[in-house]
Amino acid sequence: MPIFEFVCQDCGTPFEELVRSANAVGEVSCPYCASDRVIKQISTFASQVAGSAGSITAAPAASCSSGSL
Ligand SMILES: [Zn+2]
Incomplete structure:
Protein backbone atom coordinates (compact mmCIF):
# COMPACT_ATOMS: atom_id res chain seq x y z
CA MET A 1 0.00 0.00 0.00
CA PRO A 2 1.45 3.33 -1.00
CA ILE A 3 1.97 6.20 1.37
CA PHE A 4 1.07 9.54 -0.11
CA GLU A 5 2.09 12.95 1.09
CA PHE A 6 -0.66 15.46 1.63
CA VAL A 7 -0.77 19.13 2.50
CA CYS A 8 -3.69 20.55 4.40
CA GLN A 9 -5.26 23.59 2.81
CA ASP A 10 -6.57 24.97 6.06
CA CYS A 11 -3.62 24.71 8.43
CA GLY A 12 -0.92 24.11 5.81
CA THR A 13 0.46 21.10 7.61
CA PRO A 14 2.12 18.44 5.49
CA PHE A 15 1.45 14.87 6.53
CA GLU A 16 1.69 11.35 5.21
CA GLU A 17 -1.25 9.04 4.84
CA LEU A 18 -1.36 5.39 3.91
CA VAL A 19 -3.89 5.07 1.13
CA ARG A 20 -5.22 1.66 0.20
CA SER A 21 -6.94 2.64 -3.02
CA ALA A 22 -7.37 5.55 -5.38
CA ASN A 23 -10.86 6.18 -4.07
CA ALA A 24 -9.55 6.48 -0.54
CA VAL A 25 -7.51 9.52 -1.52
CA GLY A 26 -10.66 11.62 -1.48
CA ALA A 46 6.65 7.51 -7.59
CA SER A 47 8.69 9.68 -9.92
CA GLN A 48 11.69 7.42 -9.56
CA VAL A 49 9.73 4.32 -10.46
CA ALA A 50 9.08 5.21 -14.07
CA GLY A 51 9.57 1.81 -15.60
CA SER A 52 6.85 -0.13 -13.87
CA ALA A 53 3.55 -0.22 -15.72
CA GLY A 54 1.30 -0.17 -12.71
CA SER A 55 -2.33 0.69 -12.20
CA ILE A 56 -1.71 4.40 -12.50
CA THR A 57 -2.25 5.35 -16.10
CA ALA A 58 -1.98 9.10 -16.18
CA ALA A 59 -1.23 9.95 -19.74
CA PRO A 60 -0.78 13.68 -20.14
CA ALA A 61 -2.07 14.57 -23.58
CA ALA A 62 0.06 17.68 -23.69
CA SER A 63 0.00 18.44 -27.38
CA CYS A 64 -1.22 21.85 -28.40
CA SER A 65 -3.27 22.20 -25.24
CA SER A 66 -2.64 25.93 -25.02
CA GLY A 67 -5.22 26.55 -27.68
CA SER A 68 -4.08 28.29 -30.82
CA LEU A 69 -6.83 30.25 -32.59
ZN1 LIG B 1 -5.20 20.84 8.71
Missing part, protein backbone atom coordinates in the same frame (compact mmCIF):
# COMPACT_ATOMS: atom_id res chain seq x y z
CA GLU A 27 -11.47 10.42 2.01
CA VAL A 28 -8.22 11.61 3.54
CA SER A 29 -8.59 14.33 6.11
CA CYS A 30 -6.06 16.38 8.03
CA PRO A 31 -5.01 14.62 11.25
CA TYR A 32 -4.39 17.96 12.94
CA CYS A 33 -7.44 20.06 12.15
CA ALA A 34 -9.70 17.34 10.69
CA SER A 35 -10.16 19.28 7.50
CA ASP A 36 -10.87 17.36 4.32
CA ARG A 37 -9.39 20.05 2.14
CA VAL A 38 -6.11 18.31 1.52
CA ILE A 39 -3.95 18.15 -1.59
CA LYS A 40 -2.01 15.07 -2.53
CA GLN A 41 1.61 15.83 -3.22
CA ILE A 42 3.65 14.22 -5.95
CA SER A 43 5.74 11.59 -4.29
CA THR A 44 9.42 11.50 -5.09
CA PHE A 45 9.27 7.74 -4.87
Whole structure:
Protein backbone atom coordinates (compact mmCIF):
# COMPACT_ATOMS: atom_id res chain seq x y z
CA MET A 1 0.00 0.00 0.00
CA PRO A 2 1.45 3.33 -1.00
CA ILE A 3 1.97 6.20 1.37
CA PHE A 4 1.07 9.54 -0.11
CA GLU A 5 2.09 12.95 1.09
CA PHE A 6 -0.66 15.46 1.63
CA VAL A 7 -0.77 19.13 2.50
CA CYS A 8 -3.69 20.55 4.40
CA GLN A 9 -5.26 23.59 2.81
CA ASP A 10 -6.57 24.97 6.06
CA CYS A 11 -3.62 24.71 8.43
CA GLY A 12 -0.92 24.11 5.81
CA THR A 13 0.46 21.10 7.61
CA PRO A 14 2.12 18.44 5.49
CA PHE A 15 1.45 14.87 6.53
CA GLU A 16 1.69 11.35 5.21
CA GLU A 17 -1.25 9.04 4.84
CA LEU A 18 -1.36 5.39 3.91
CA VAL A 19 -3.89 5.07 1.13
CA ARG A 20 -5.22 1.66 0.20
CA SER A 21 -6.94 2.64 -3.02
CA ALA A 22 -7.37 5.55 -5.38
CA ASN A 23 -10.86 6.18 -4.07
CA ALA A 24 -9.55 6.48 -0.54
CA VAL A 25 -7.51 9.52 -1.52
CA GLY A 26 -10.66 11.62 -1.48
CA GLU A 27 -11.47 10.42 2.01
CA VAL A 28 -8.22 11.61 3.54
CA SER A 29 -8.59 14.33 6.11
CA CYS A 30 -6.06 16.38 8.03
CA PRO A 31 -5.01 14.62 11.25
CA TYR A 32 -4.39 17.96 12.94
CA CYS A 33 -7.44 20.06 12.15
CA ALA A 34 -9.70 17.34 10.69
CA SER A 35 -10.16 19.28 7.50
CA ASP A 36 -10.87 17.36 4.32
CA ARG A 37 -9.39 20.05 2.14
CA VAL A 38 -6.11 18.31 1.52
CA ILE A 39 -3.95 18.15 -1.59
CA LYS A 40 -2.01 15.07 -2.53
CA GLN A 41 1.61 15.83 -3.22
CA ILE A 42 3.65 14.22 -5.95
CA SER A 43 5.74 11.59 -4.29
CA THR A 44 9.42 11.50 -5.09
CA PHE A 45 9.27 7.74 -4.87
CA ALA A 46 6.65 7.51 -7.59
CA SER A 47 8.69 9.68 -9.92
CA GLN A 48 11.69 7.42 -9.56
CA VAL A 49 9.73 4.32 -10.46
CA ALA A 50 9.08 5.21 -14.07
CA GLY A 51 9.57 1.81 -15.60
CA SER A 52 6.85 -0.13 -13.87
CA ALA A 53 3.55 -0.22 -15.72
CA GLY A 54 1.30 -0.17 -12.71
CA SER A 55 -2.33 0.69 -12.20
CA ILE A 56 -1.71 4.40 -12.50
CA THR A 57 -2.25 5.35 -16.10
CA ALA A 58 -1.98 9.10 -16.18
CA ALA A 59 -1.23 9.95 -19.74
CA PRO A 60 -0.78 13.68 -20.14
CA ALA A 61 -2.07 14.57 -23.58
CA ALA A 62 0.06 17.68 -23.69
CA SER A 63 0.00 18.44 -27.38
CA CYS A 64 -1.22 21.85 -28.40
CA SER A 65 -3.27 22.20 -25.24
CA SER A 66 -2.64 25.93 -25.02
CA GLY A 67 -5.22 26.55 -27.68
CA SER A 68 -4.08 28.29 -30.82
CA LEU A 69 -6.83 30.25 -32.59
ZN1 LIG B 1 -5.20 20.84 8.71
